[in-house]
Amino acid sequence: MSEPQVSILMPVRNEERYLPAALASLFRQSLKNWELIAVDDGSTDGTAGILRTAARADGRVRVLSRPPAGLVPALNAGLSLCRAPVVARMDGDDICHPRRLEHQVHLLSKMPELTLAACAVRHFPRPGLQEGMKAYEKWQNALLDHDAICRDLFVESPFAHPSVAFRRKTVERVGGYRDRGWAEDYDLWLRLAAVGARFARLPRTLLYWRDRPERLTRTAGNCTLEAFRACKVHHLKLGFLREEEAVTLWGAGLEGKAWRKALQAEGITVSRWAEIDPRKIGQTIHGAPVVPIENLKPGQGKILVTVGVKGARSQVRAWAGEAGLAEGRDFVCVT
Helix, strand or coil, X not given: CCCCCEEEEEEECCCCCCHXXXXXXXXXXXXXXXXXXXXXXXXXXXXXXXXXXXXXXXXXXXXXXXCCCCHHHHHHHHHHHCCCCEEEECCCCCEECCCXXXXXXXXXXXXXXXXXXXXXXEEECCCCCCHHHHHHHHHHHHCCCHHXXXXXXXXXXXXXXXXXXXXXXHHHHCCCCCCCCCCHHHHHHHHHHHCCCCEEEEEEEEEEEECCCCCHHHHCHHHCHHHHHHHHHHHHHHXXXXXXXXXXXXXXXXXXXXXXXXXXXXXXXXXXXXXXXXXXXXXXXXXEEEEEHHHCCCCCCXXXXXXXXXXXXXXXXXXXXXXXXXXXXCEEECC
């Protein structure tokens, strides 16, 4: 059997309602030399039958049926079966644009320095879509090149998991997927970044990302805000906050206080808070003084920007630049 250009990694459980449409979008791909590794993680509905029928009809479909073990074991089991140098993620309830694989494989071929190529996504159905998800979609789709993606890497997960295509060997070298109590895909992006992987996003919408109440990003315990903060702190300690025992938090609101708690759990204290609110300046919060942002100077310790106000990030960056604070050296935006 010849090696496919791309392996599609699709773990599924109880997706009989949406799986036929997802599979149909793969069969319509302009790039034909693919294999689908579908991992059935203990489905109890008609999912297994749908996959068996697809495999009988098309030799490119390979099905691994397993007892229910969870998403991370299913992902790793599927990854171990992927033969292509490029792996494209896919979920059983999403829809691919007919040229998705063609465009992502082409970008990775044209730019060998890239480890991961994402694409723009669009949530569907649109009626009833919450404003938060619309904002996340807009923010994510605007991060096109490596520098923009890495600048916001600790703000939120910059990629929708089923929208990415990555080089299999690089992901295997960093240990594949891990279950550490937080989102397995975000953990992977951060580990890839730490070893120097380079990222890019195609600006064209090539994945239609289904939104529904039971979606894991809404229901799973590893996708809560607390879990994301824990993930960020873990990786910050390995890089930006390596050997740091105390930090400054820029923003003394609810988000900043939640960050203080997450940092404290990992042995890092808040030495001071930086604020623009005159009502807070001069106070002591959890044993640390609140100082005006004018007190922030280069070389005086690491700063995490925890300002949660919409649109504040660009203003923070503009002020920090004028003050000589360098992003990635002196401060990192985490909200």
